[in-house]
Amino acid sequence: MNRIQVILTIDTENLPANFQEILKHEQEVVAQWKAEGILEHLFLRQSKNGALLIFKNVDELKVKQLMETLPLYPLKKSVEYFNLIKQF
Numbered sequence: 001m002n003r004i005q006v007i008l009t010i011d012t013e014n015l016p017a018n019f020q021e022i023l024k025h026e027q028e029v030v031a032q033w034k035a036e037g038i039l040e041h042l043f044l045r046q047s048k049n050g051a052l053l054i055f056k057n058v059d060e061l062k063v064k065q066l067m068e069t070l071p072l073y074p075l076k077k078s079v080e081y082f083n084l085i086k087q088f
Contacts, residue, residue: 001056003040003084004063009050011077025071033066049077054084
């Protein structure tokens with residue numbers, strides 16, 4: 001079972017006025033991914049400037065497509081993708 005870790009950093013210096021609304025929609029999208037079983041973990045960064053997501057059973061191309069649908073994606077400062085191998 002493959003895993004892909006994504007580190008999303010947002011530009012907190014240029015947040016739009018409707019940031020709270022965007023954040024609410026973001027939570028709905030993430031909840032849907034969890035319900036579908038493709039998002040294993042979501043960790044918010046303590047600095048509040050992004051998150052770490054771990055996807056499972058999807059390839060990197062699909063993960064990139066999914067990430068581009070996130071409401072916070074347009075506010076990104078950077079996005080990093082790491083293919084992981086789970087050790088048993």
